[in-house]
Amino acid sequence: MVPLNWYLILSAAVFSIGIFGFLTRRNIIIMFMSIELMLNAVNISLVAFSHYLQDLRGHVLVFFIITVAAAEASIGLAIIIALFRNKNTVHVDEMNEMKG
Amino acid sequence: MTMLPQLIFGYFAAVIVLLSLLVITRKNPVHSVMWMLLLFFHIAAMYLFLNAEFIAAIQVIVYAGAILVLFLFVVLLLNLKEELEADRFVGSWPVAVLVSGGIFLGLASVLRSFVIGRQGSFTVELIQKVTHTKTLGLIMYTEYLFPFEIASLILLIAVIGAIVLAKKRMRSH
Structure with missing residues (x-):
């Protein structure tokens, strides 16, 4: 039997990689994919907890997280399209209109 | 033969970490999306390994089938030539490291003092007898009915919002 901690370490590793990608990439689409990576890391730990606690509520939470991720992806990609149409770039360091 | 679960977990964990690194470091966004597709299939296999077959199916259908296709469509709008010449990381990436x-170290160090809580009533035998999808549906449509309705509202807002945001501005007359 695989210990629960292994799953949690894996989840933490994927989450940290997602944070690194979100903080460093210039391309806003890759930043978005890093957010999906972090959501998936949380899903892994929730399903692992669910299995080891013999409780199905973690699976329900994962279901809702996937719903929110789908909504977030559609809205975010629509924002990216609007941004690209106005600014003709997807690099976040070239978007500084709101600088005070 | 007793090592088999650990070996399977080790393979999937190693591949998941490797693919996550590939996703965030590729210069070409199309390559990133393709590695992410492979990553989502491995995560779905991990869910199967944890006896969550309905979640694994959702992972493949929604994430790999719907969300990644959406990403691919938007990536195709990019100017790929300019993208391949630009720097992929911001200048202050050592801070992000x-x-x-x-x-990661913080999360890994608190795990040592982690104590698992009380066991619930959904044992593997019960789920095997009733099937996973049915047990999940029974909880979702009784105990979590109101959050389920909120989730449908979120999806409705997402549909309307995506259309409103992405459509071209109509000239007012």
Whole structure:
């Protein structure tokens, strides 16, 4: 039997990689994919907890997280399209209109 | 033969970490999306390994089938030539190494004092008898009915919002 901690370490590793990608990439689409990576890391730990606690509520939470991720992806990609149409770039360091 | 679960977990964990690194470091966004597709299939296999077959199916259908196709469509709008020449990381990336490494070490160090809680009533035998999809549906449509309705509202807002945001501005007359 695989210990629960292994799953949690894996989840933490994927989450940290997602944070690194979100903080460093210039391309806003890759930043978005890093957010999906972090959501998936949380899903892994929730399903692992669910299995080891013999409780199905973690699976329900994962279901809702996937719903929110789908909504977030559609809205975010629509924002990216609007941004690209106005600014003709997807690099976040070239978007500084709101600088005070 | 008793090592088999550990070996399977080790393979999937190693591949998941490797693919996550590939996703965030590729210069070409199309390659990133393709590695992410492979990553989502491995995560779905991990869910199967944890006896969550309905979640694994959702992972493949919604994430790999719907969300990644959406990403691919938007990536195709990019100017790929310009993208391949530009720097992929911002200048202050060592700070991000510190931040993400610190978060990982923090999470890994608190795990040592982690104590697992009380066991619930959904044993593997019960789920095997009733099937996973049915047990999940029974909880979702009784105990979590109101959050389920909120989730449908979120999806409705997402549909309307995506259309409103992405459509071209109509000239007012």
